[in-house]
Amino acid sequence: xxxxxxxxxxxxxxxxPIIIGVLVAAGYQMAQPGSYTSTSSLWVxxxxxxxxxxxxxxVDPSTLEEYAIxxxxxxxxxxxxxxxxxxxxPYLSSHPYAESTGLAAIPGLRSLFGTAKGSLDDQIATxxxxxxGFVDAGPQVLNIIVTAPDPTVASGxxxxxxxxxxxxxxxxxxxxxxxxxxxxxxxxAQAQASLQQAQQALSTYLAAHPTASTAIAGxxxxxxxxxxxxxxxxxxxxxxxxxxxxxxxxxxxxxQIGFRVLDAPAASGVAASxxxxxxxxxxxxxxxxxxxxxxxLTALTAIDRTARRAEDIKRTLGLEVAASIGSLxxxxxxxxxxx
Amino acid sequence: MSEQPIAxxxxxxxxxxxxxxxxxxxxxxxxxxxxxxxxxxxxxLLRGCREAIQRIGHEGPHSFGVTSALRGEGRSSVATGxxxxxxxxxxxxxxxxxxxxxxxxxxxxxNLPAGNxxxxxxxxxxxxxxxxxxxxxxxxxxxxxRPRDDVPRAMSRFAGSHILSQLSEWADTIxxxxxxxxxxxxxVAAARLCETPVMVVRAGITPLPRVKxxxxxxxxxxxxxxxxxxxxxPPWLRRALGDAR
Numbered sequence: 001x002x003x004x005x006x007x008x009x010x011x012x013x014x015x016x017p018i019i020i021g022v023l024v025a026a027g028y029q030m031a032q033p034g035s036y037t038s039t040s041s042l043w044v045x046x047x048x049x050x051x052x053x054x055x056x057x058x059v060d061p062s063t064l065e066e067y068a069i070x071x072x073x074x075x076x077x078x079x080x081x082x083x084x085x086x087x088x089x090p091y092l093s094s095h096p097y098a099e100s101t102g103l104a105a106i107p108g109l110r111s112l113f114g115t116a117k118g119s120l121d122d123q124i125a126t127x128x129x130x131x132x133g134f135v136d137a138g139p140q141v142l143n144i145i146v147t148a149p150d151p152t153v154a155s156g157x158x159x160x161x162x163x164x165x166x167x168x169x170x171x172x173x174x175x176x177x178x179x180x181x182x183x184x185x186x187x188x189a190q191a192q193a194s195l196q197q198a199q200q201a202l203s204t205y206l207a208a209h210p211t212a213s214t215a216i217a218g219x220x221x222x223x224x225x226x227x228x229x230x231x232x233x234x235x236x237x238x239x240x241x242x243x244x245x246x247x248x249x250x251x252x253x254x255x256q257i258g259f260r261v262l263d264a265p266a267a268s269g270v271a272a273s274x275x276x277x278x279x280x281x282x283x284x285x286x287x288x289x290x291x292x293x294x295x296x297l298t299a300l301t302a303i304d305r306t307a308r309r310a311e312d313i314k315r316t317l318g319l320e321v322a323a324s325i326g327s328l329x330x331x332x333x334x335x336x337x338x339x
Numbered sequence: 340m341s342e343q344p345i346a347x348x349x350x351x352x353x354x355x356x357x358x359x360x361x362x363x364x365x366x367x368x369x370x371x372x373x374x375x376x377x378x379x380x381x382x383x384l385l386r387g388c389r390e391a392i393q394r395i396g397h398e399g400p401h402s403f404g405v406t407s408a409l410r411g412e413g414r415s416s417v418a419t420g421x422x423x424x425x426x427x428x429x430x431x432x433x434x435x436x437x438x439x440x441x442x443x444x445x446x447x448x449x450n451l452p453a454g455n456x457x458x459x460x461x462x463x464x465x466x467x468x469x470x471x472x473x474x475x476x477x478x479x480x481x482x483x484x485r486p487r488d489d490v491p492r493a494m495s496r497f498a499g500s501h502i503l504s505q506l507s508e509w510a511d512t513i514x515x516x517x518x519x520x521x522x523x524x525x526x527v528a529a530a531r532l533c534e535t536p537v538m539v540v541r542a543g544i545t546p547l548p549r550v551k552x553x554x555x556x557x558x559x560x561x562x563x564x565x566x567x568x569x570x571x572x573p574p575w576l577r578r579a580l581g582d583a584r
């Protein structure tokens with residue numbers, strides 16, 4: 001009851017924090033940079049090359065792809081490569097406060113809440129990871145959402161990200177294939193030498209024993225040399241096949257990056273819903289203002305040590321109240337009320 | 340003792356003590372005086388004073404002392420209201436005494452001259468009837484008189500004089516407008532002069548700890564008149580909360 005009395009007595013004081021909260025929240029949101037999103041969809045054929053381990057067994061390919069891209073985004077070199085290959089770098093050069101958000105986005109408060117500007121690379125490395133978001137649409141479809149203050153920057157950065165990631169996967173795959181080629185090349189050389197030695201040994205023996213090849217019962221040494229030759233031939237052909245496979249894989253590395261683009265980033269990004277954001281922030285401001293208002297009224301109620309009603313006198317002082325006289329706001333009347 | 344029509348002497352100092360018997364001034368004249376008394380104070384205040392007197396209750400000669408913890412709580416208004424109600428409702432001859440000798444104000448309230456009052460009475464053997472001024476009907480004012488610096492001495496002399504006994508014999512009810520208990524040097528001494536001190540508390544203004552401090556100065560817990568009560572809640576909400584006032 002006293003709280004309600006305090007509220008009605010200080011209505012303005014109760015309402016002002018709420019109004020201020022909403023206005024500040026709306027102003028805050030209006031001062032934030034524009035937000036445009038560009039979404040692209042990838043079809044992930046298989047798990048990321050080189051990442052297939054027991055630890056990732058059972059995880060959707062799209063999820064593994066997302067992890068891989070996020071992991072790369074944490075590296076400074078990859079972020080800078082994406083930023084500089086796309087429109088983000090030039091945009092940050094021409095808009096030095098584009099990455100400022102929150103209170104730092106408000107022009108008058110930049111000096112108080114803004115952080116010191118580093119080099120362009122530093123800005124890209126800091127800003128880019130915050131621009132990228134992922135949504136797994138299914139086991140094999142991964143949506144990449146890029147948010148930027150400019151639609152061209154959003155779509156361009158999305159393209160640069162996909163291209164950069166593709167290059168990274170290609171490089172990793174090329175390195176793996178190159179290693180395989182080197183390995184199998186050496187193995188093929190060794191097998192070839194061994195095969196030649198086996199052929200040489202058989203030829204030498206047959207030359208020394210001309211009847212050995214025509215003997216009915218067969219010659220044990222000839223048989224042994226033939227078997228060795230056959231084994232070396234098999235080994236050689238097997239290694240040669242693997243070597244050629246590795247060469248083929250390397251030759252086709254560009255088509256084996258593990259994903260393909262279903263929906264390319266749109267040329268112009270889609271503006272994020274300003275009204276929705278404004279509504280959300282406005283409600284937040286309203287709630288904060290309401291909280292402040294309640295705190296103020298609670299404090300006012302708590303510090304009010306006066307008697308408002310007869311019950312206050314009885315409860316606090318234990319005195320009997322003989323009468324309660326209403327407020328004398330009106331001037332005395334010449335003819336009073338009825339006796 | 341020559342009798343003069345009461346109505347014709349309104350706002351004029353009396354020159355001699357009126358007769359203790361009721362003066363029959365006629366129904367029309369009395370009704371006119373009652374109507375005039377009603378116009379002196381807001382009806383809300385008169386209703387509250389009436390309620391207070393009914394609850395306190397008394398028979399025969401009596402004296403109320405209206406005091407408060409601090410200044411500005413409505414002592415003089417409540418004292419005036421109680422004096423008027425005593426006459427209007429109970430036909431009691433009532434004397435309203437302005438005992439706030441340091442800051443007298445009652446005479447101004449009724450557009451009466453400050454004239455001679457208690458501060459002059461206590462200095463010599465003078466008839467109290469020469470100092471009474473009619474307010475309305477059978478309600479009389481004994482004002483504080485000329486301002487003086489030695490208020491405690493004047494209060495002490497007043498307490499030791501026969502002024503109160505004379506007034507008690509002449510009037511049915513005496514209502515004291517007392518100085519505040521905490522805001523005056525003579526508040527407690529003045530409160531001891533009356534039979535029933537009444538504490539006025541200004542709703543929403545006077546801190547209750549100060550009221551408690553003032554009440555502790557009195558011999559007995561006084562009845563309280565809560566003045567200026569005003570709920571900020573809209574009527575519909577008061578009804579919904581079961582607060583009928």
